[in-house]
Amino acid sequence: MNLSERLNEDMKQAMKSKDKxxxxxxxxxxxxxxxxxxxxxxxLDDNEVLDILxxxxxxxxxxLYEYEKAGRDxxxxxxxxxxxxxxxxxxxxxxxxxxxxxxxxxxxxxxASSKAEMGKLMSALMPKVKGLADGxxxxxxxxxxxx
Numbered sequence: 001m002n003l004s005e006r007l008n009e010d011m012k013q014a015m016k017s018k019d020k021x022x023x024x025x026x027x028x029x030x031x032x033x034x035x036x037x038x039x040x041x042x043x044l045d046d047n048e049v050l051d052i053l054x055x056x057x058x059x060x061x062x063x064l065y066e067y068e069k070a071g072r073d074x075x076x077x078x079x080x081x082x083x084x085x086x087x088x089x090x091x092x093x094x095x096x097x098x099x100x101x102x103x104x105x106x107x108x109x110x111x112a113s114s115k116a117e118m119g120k121l122m123s124a125l126m127p128k129v130k131g132l133a134d135g136x137x138x139x140x141x142x143x144x145x146x147x
Contacts (some may be wrong), residue, residue, distance in 0.1 A: 003049040003089055004033065021078075025085045029056055050090065050108050050131040057086050094133045102128055105144060115146045 001009070007030055032052055037044055044052075060079045067076035094102070103125060109112075111138035112121040121142060129138055 003046050003053075004030075004044065006089065007033075007049075021081060022085055025082045029053065029086060032056065047131075053086055053089050054131060057083055057090070060086070068147065091132055094129060096137065096141065099138055100145075101132050103138070103141050103145055112146065115143070118142060118146055121146070 007026055011023060011026045011030065014020075014026060015066065029052070032055075033044060033049060033106055036048070036052065060083045064079040064083070067073075067079060103121075105127045106121060106128065110117070110121050110124050112118070123140075125138065126135070
């Protein structure tokens with residue numbers, strides 16, 4: 001079952017169980033997917049759906065930060081729940097230690113040794129961790145190694 005089918009099935013299950021919050025979160029994600037499918041005039045594959053899910057989580061994390069900064073606890077709690085719901089559809093995220101190993105391997109492969117070569121390193125590294133790690137965390141790890 002691909003991700004789009006899984007989202008459809010989970011949406012149906014949320015309707016049956018009357019879980020309005022899960023239902024609305026899945027509908028928002030499906031709406032984004034459907035709009036892109038209409039624009040591209042084709043169905044999306046799992047990698048493209050993963051990209052959308054990653055963007056949706058990033059948007060909610062940004063909103064969560066703003067809600068917490070503004071003291072809007074109820075909205076922050078809603079954003080956390082939405083992040084948890086969407087995260088169920090992403091592959092298991094890499095730990096910081098696993099990211100460090102991948103960064104070290106990529107540094108060895110590319111020969112990057114300074115921050116001036118960070119772009120070259122990141123362009124080689126990001127396809128390896130796409131959908132498996134948060135870009136901010138990867139960036140932080142890379143900066144630890146390139147000083």
